[in-house]
Amino acid sequence: MAKQKLYWRTDFSIRAPSLRVIDSEGKLVGVLTKDEAIKKAHEAELTLIEIAPNAVPPVAKIADYGKFKYAEEKKLAKQSKGVKGGEVKEIRFSPFIGENDFQTRIKRIKEFFADKNKVRVVVVFKGPQMRVKNTGYLVIKRVLDVLGDSVITDMPPKFLGKHLITVISQTTKVKKVKEQDVSEVSEPDESNHAKNQIKKIIN
Template sequence: MLDKSKKERKRNEIEPLINERIKYSQIRLIDTSGSQLGIYSSSEALTIALNAGLDLVLISEKSNPPVCRIIDYGKYKFAQEKKAKEAKKKQHNVTIKEVKMRYKIDVHDYNVRINQAFRFLQGGDKVKANVIFRGREIQHTKLAIELLNKMAQDLSHISEIQQPPAKDGKNMIMILSPKKI
């Protein structure tokens, strides 16, 4: 039983109150064209809406008195869902893409990593450049820092350094983010 009531409460939080569900004694009424009709009792407003063949929808319950509008609820709900989809489309989640290499990287391999990082940055993602050390190679951190700085220099026209080269265990890491235009 508790689960059902939680679901109902959640649904009520998402969906606005309509028609008979509106329990306020006084409400501010707005018609289909958007002009205010005045303050009515809930029952009077509901009869006006039903006579027009439309629904009475609670728009804002935080104002005093609460604001209700006479509209077709199906169209209203469709418009709200469409707005939510548009807002979701406009969002861009920035992800961190990783480019791994060793400090003894060959020129061609380095160019491949630069091209990968370039593609990631063009796509609006951040790039985590990771130089991996094995065994005694950890002694050559200066070479890794030089490599990462060279990479930052080669990509400076499209990116900026968010986190400078830093040692992270047996790795040397640098994070690049796309330049803001």
């Protein structure tokens, strides 16, 4: 399976004029202008990485980009390995996928389930599509609705760069998706998501 390509805006590619900044030690610096934050990062010979673009203001971390990206990839790999059962296959959707393509992917997911595999559902965003991130949650909710009550989520939906990712599996028992997972899909709260990210980094 092809390796996930994760992406974050860095330094001057960040569009927000001001950011809530976390330093390389995981401490919250406060709200700085983009130029101030970039200067602070460069003085430490590090990179300013936007980790929560939809927060108000967006959250950025000062870090070594290579090490940061490697750590995030390890997290994703660990989450996938933590899913018990067969292999984890991947199916990709776009946030505005057409009906025929959607049904084709649903059919493929069912084939993976028939082979006793888990499925990593990935909604891939491109460019300005990131401004309407809620569409990704709606795509995942639709996938869960179509597949029915015998499907459970092994990993709740989570944004990694421009990818919204969840892992699902089929159970032989009729079991509804966990309520907390459904609420996360149907009513995403980017502000709370950003706060949780800050807490994880600081702690």
